[in-house]
Amino acid sequence: MPLLAVEELSVAFDTEDGAVTVLDRVGFHLEAGETLGLVGESGCGKSVTALAVMGLLPKPAGRVIGGRVVFAGQDLIDAPAEQLRRIRGNRISMIFQEPMTALNPVQRIGRQLAESITLHEPAATAAVTRRSLALLEQVGIPAAEQRLSEYPHQLSGGMRQRVMIAMALASSPDVLIADEPTTALDVTIQAQILEVLRTLQRDTGMAVLFITHDLGVIAELCSRVVVMYAGRVAEQAPVEPLFRAPRHPYTRGLLASIPRLQDEPKTHLTTIPGTVPAIGELPPGCRFANRCPLAQALCSERTPMLETLDANRTVACHRWREAVAS
Amino acid sequence: MTSYFVRRFLLILPTFLGVTVLVFTLTRLVPGGPIERMLNEAAMAGADNAGATSGYDGHGAGALSDQQIEELKAYYGFDKPVLVAYADWLGKVLTLDLGTSTRYSEPVWETVKGRLPISIFYGVATLILTYGVCVPLGIVKAIRHKTAFDNLSSAVVFFGYAIPSYVVAIALLTGFAANLEWFPLGGFVSDDFDDLSGLEKAGDVASHAVLPLLSYMAGSFAVTTLLMKNSLMDNLAAEYVRTAIAKGMNFRAAVFGHALRNSLIPIATSFGNNITLIVTGSFLIEKIFNIDGFGLLGFESLVERDYPVVMGILVISSLLFLIGNILSDVCVALTDPRVKFGSGESGQ
Numbered sequence: 001m002p003l004l005a006v007e008e009l010s011v012a013f014d015t016e017d018g019a020v021t022v023l024d025r026v027g028f029h030l031e032a033g034e035t036l037g038l039v040g041e042s043g044c045g046k047s048v049t050a051l052a053v054m055g056l057l058p059k060p061a062g063r064v065i066g067g068r069v070v071f072a073g074q075d076l077i078d079a080p081a082e083q084l085r086r087i088r089g090n091r092i093s094m095i096f097q098e099p100m101t102a103l104n105p106v107q108r109i110g111r112q113l114a115e116s117i118t119l120h121e122p123a124a125t126a127a128v129t130r131r132s133l134a135l136l137e138q139v140g141i142p143a144a145e146q147r148l149s150e151y152p153h154q155l156s157g158g159m160r161q162r163v164m165i166a167m168a169l170a171s172s173p174d175v176l177i178a179d180e181p182t183t184a185l186d187v188t189i190q191a192q193i194l195e196v197l198r199t200l201q202r203d204t205g206m207a208v209l210f211i212t213h214d215l216g217v218i219a220e221l222c223s224r225v226v227v228m229y230a231g232r233v234a235e236q237a238p239v240e241p242l243f244r245a246p247r248h249p250y251t252r253g254l255l256a257s258i259p260r261l262q263d264e265p266k267t268h269l270t271t272i273p274g275t276v277p278a279i280g281e282l283p284p285g286c287r288f289a290n291r292c293p294l295a296q297a298l299c300s301e302r303t304p305m306l307e308t309l310d311a312n313r314t315v316a317c318h319r320w321r322e323a324v325a326s
Numbered sequence: 327m328t329s330y331f332v333r334r335f336l337l338i339l340p341t342f343l344g345v346t347v348l349v350f351t352l353t354r355l356v357p358g359g360p361i362e363r364m365l366n367e368a369a370m371a372g373a374d375n376a377g378a379t380s381g382y383d384g385h386g387a388g389a390l391s392d393q394q395i396e397e398l399k400a401y402y403g404f405d406k407p408v409l410v411a412y413a414d415w416l417g418k419v420l421t422l423d424l425g426t427s428t429r430y431s432e433p434v435w436e437t438v439k440g441r442l443p444i445s446i447f448y449g450v451a452t453l454i455l456t457y458g459v460c461v462p463l464g465i466v467k468a469i470r471h472k473t474a475f476d477n478l479s480s481a482v483v484f485f486g487y488a489i490p491s492y493v494v495a496i497a498l499l500t501g502f503a504a505n506l507e508w509f510p511l512g513g514f515v516s517d518d519f520d521d522l523s524g525l526e527k528a529g530d531v532a533s534h535a536v537l538p539l540l541s542y543m544a545g546s547f548a549v550t551t552l553l554m555k556n557s558l559m560d561n562l563a564a565e566y567v568r569t570a571i572a573k574g575m576n577f578r579a580a581v582f583g584h585a586l587r588n589s590l591i592p593i594a595t596s597f598g599n600n601i602t603l604i605v606t607g608s609f610l611i612e613k614i615f616n617i618d619g620f621g622l623l624g625f626e627s628l629v630e631r632d633y634p635v636v637m638g639i640l641v642i643s644s645l646l647f648l649i650g651n652i653l654s655d656v657c658v659a660l661t662d663p664r665v666k667f668g669s670g671e672s673g674q
Contacts, residue, residue: 056568081576089574096565104566104584106591106663115583116573151663167573 001073002029003207004053004092004175009067011045011052013279014060020280022048025067026233027306028226030175035201035208037222037239039215039254041276045231046211047097050179053209054094055084072174090120093168097180099160103152109163110148116170135166139196158189165196169204176201177209182217194221215258219243224312227251230276230287233306237313247315249292249323286318294319294326327659330667331652338648345644346637350412353633354404360428361398363631365390402428419641425634429627434638437623444514445620449603451535452542456550459543461593464554468589469581471559479551487548492610495541499614502537509537512616538615542608550593557592561585587661594661598653605643 011023023045030036038046051057053069055076069076071092076084088094096102104112113132117123123131129148136144139162152160161181168176178197182190198221201208210221218225219239226236227248235248246252253272274291277283283290289299296319304316317323353359368390390398399405403414418425424434467476486494503509510516516530561567562585570580607621620639627635659665 054572056572058563085574085576088572094572096569098565101565102569104570104588106587106661107584115570115575119574153664164569167569
């Protein structure tokens, strides 16, 4: 049994034009100790998936309209608030994209860190301080003692994201959901944060759901990948086979779009033509059809089902065989 | 930060001088004044006398001789150029002498002091009620945004805001004091106040205060309540609140433990100015409820051209206002650690 299983998860948001389905029967699973990448363009539903798993969808606009999120044998969607609260930050933690705004600007780091410790395990002040210092050192923050008495605005973006990670680690969670944790940081800091996450994952054995739009990061960090497109899962596979032999035309397009060092300088960058259809204007059938080089009439009529190719590969495409052949 | 506040305090001096020079000069330029008033009174008295004892060849219209007028001018300091007179006045103010009221013929400070207990009482009561009601109300409205409670309280608050406070005052007075007789018709205390016991005295002041306070509050509720509500809603949507919930906090704890202090920052920006509450007061409401507060004093001293009192009130209120601004800055610095006045090392 997987540690975390997302099954047929559908999420709707209320907008001024009525309810819009933003996640359509999304499914994947996360085994204990593995790092799963969730990849896709902006607006494809990656973050919404993460928020739905955490029960953090913005209320009252967003709501789960179908499916289950099963963590350690228990469905989180219908779980009572108090039960969910005990899981959040304790067994499933989350870090966010914007370290600049994710910390409370008027509270000292020490207090915010102490809070994530004592929320799940009340302890004496001295013990909490010791644990806080250990956590900050674990994520590579120098002069940890001094940081405890500082405010978020006194820290750089990279340091704040490290603090966020330290807070997420406070209760040694089984699952860490990282929602684009390096997107807002510059490249060198990105590499440092990824290194921190990789080391922590190895040392603690927690499972990581890593959300990103950066395939390079996926290749570096993850063992398996789920590719999402317009609120649906397009393909999932272990990292190496996915990069070597992508099955879904969308995945192929994404991989072809990565510029390569060996390319002739100043050649045009490859792109996938068109844009992701807007939420609320989703076409029937395959949502990638209008951008797909292999699309046929069938693609715009019938929604492709997820097809299991082998033990750990699935793809949702009517024409994946042609894609492989081309 | 200390040097910033020292600088701010030093800046009070030129501002204060500017305000007082301006108003002092204005009192000299506008027509009318204590001497004209005396001439009028004398003329009226003369006319009355003339009517009563006909044939008496009194002073009539020219009630005072030129020499007497000159003496009066010298007495009030009108014989000197404006700036010299201002310097004289300022010199006295520096020795804490605000001059003598031309209307009451008593020191200005005595006149002002007599109104202080009333004004402080209403100022402090308004302050406590405003923050004691508006802040909690704003919090509840933010949490229950778009519920029946939120909509209904908004309607009430805006209704009060839309009606001029003197209309509210008259409506309350007619309804609850004149018709229902639940409350006294006006005044600060009853005539037999001195004979009452301690508890009865408190009750007496309270029963006199209900209607005026309601009139004051009706209009001022909307601003603070809605400021609080919107500020808290902004912060409830902030990412750090989501972080707190992701850490395993329940929503209520996240509201009070994280969002509240952040949402008080806009409220703090005007908090220090509340110090001026003790010298303000709506002249109309004071008039309607027959309360001898600062509003009425200020208005009457202007109408009666009682310039020493006008200047005295100006000195007190402008000083309080300037100090209030600095206090507001202190409040902001206390609530928001990102604010570092005057030392260029602030975060963002």
